[in-house]
Amino acid sequence: MFFALSTGCDTVPGRERADAMFLITEKTDIYYDLKKHSDKFFLPYVLSEISGLTMDDKGRLLTIEDETGKVFIYDMNMRDIDYGITFAKSGDYEGVEIIGNQVYVLKSDGDLYNFKLTTKKKVKAEKIETPLGKSNDTEGLGYFPAKNQLLIACKEDGGIKGEKVKGKTVYAYDLDTDDFKKQPKLTITKKDLKKFYEENKDYQYDENRIKFEPSAIAWHPIHEKFYVLASVGKLLVVLNTNGDIEATYPISPNQLSQPEGICFAPNGDMYISSEGEGDRGYILKFPMLRK
Secondary structure (H helix, E strand, O other), rough: OOOOOOOOOOOOOOHHHHHHOOOEOOOEEEEEEEOOEEEEEOOOOHOOEEEEEOOOOOOEEEEEOOOOEEEEEEEOOOOEEEEEEEEEOOOOEEEEEEEEEEEEEEEOOOOEEEEOOOOOOOOOEEEEEEOOOOHHOEEEEEOOOOOOEEEEEEEOOOOOOOOOOOEEEEEEEOOOEEEEEEEEEEEEEEHHHHHHHHHHHOOOHHHHHOEEEEEEEEEEOOOEEEEEEEEEOOEEEEEEEEEEEEEEEEEOOOOOOOOOEEOOOOOOOEEEEEEOOOOOOEEEEEEEOOO
């Protein structure tokens, strides 16, 4: 029922205490080894607090940091920022997504900003207000192509305007109708994670280790799953379109000290960005693997 990587730890294979949260069910044949990145991109100091990540159709990475209203276009061949686009005044910006030539940026209070990708250094973005607010602490922004929806992941409160919702939530914004869906698209609770481990594990795990506060979300272009990343809790959770958990990956702080951005290349390679904690931010590349 599960698949585990051998890590070389001085423990019984498949029962490594350090990897007790690593679990991939037979429902997925694609996986990643988060202990073995194939490339590491150190970023300029202006991106020491990198907080969002997406890839355009030219294979460039678009990213933001959580203090200035600016999107940076990072060229992986140059291993440097190509240029930046100022779209709004300073604020707490947490997520970025590109769809065609349209760039969307998420602010921590739930507001969205939209502008066309350009070579200009400054643009006037359209502001899109949502029912979400500061108490939700919205950090993750992704795109669900099958429904043409933006996905907004809440790090804190899961409900809207005081409404109580158990667990962490992901909401959808429909780009065809310009409509915010008030019913959560995905909900992840500690109970859900515990049930997942109890039904699929054959080794011991620490229930107290389960902590999950989403910081990023992305849609996998090949096996069509949602990947939800949490810096707080250091966990990557994979869900199907019904919201069922199919895999979980623990994240080592030695690899990713504060992971807050995730995206995929068309071939399935995964990129995760991390703040530098006072030093340079960076992006790790993980090749897609198959069982």
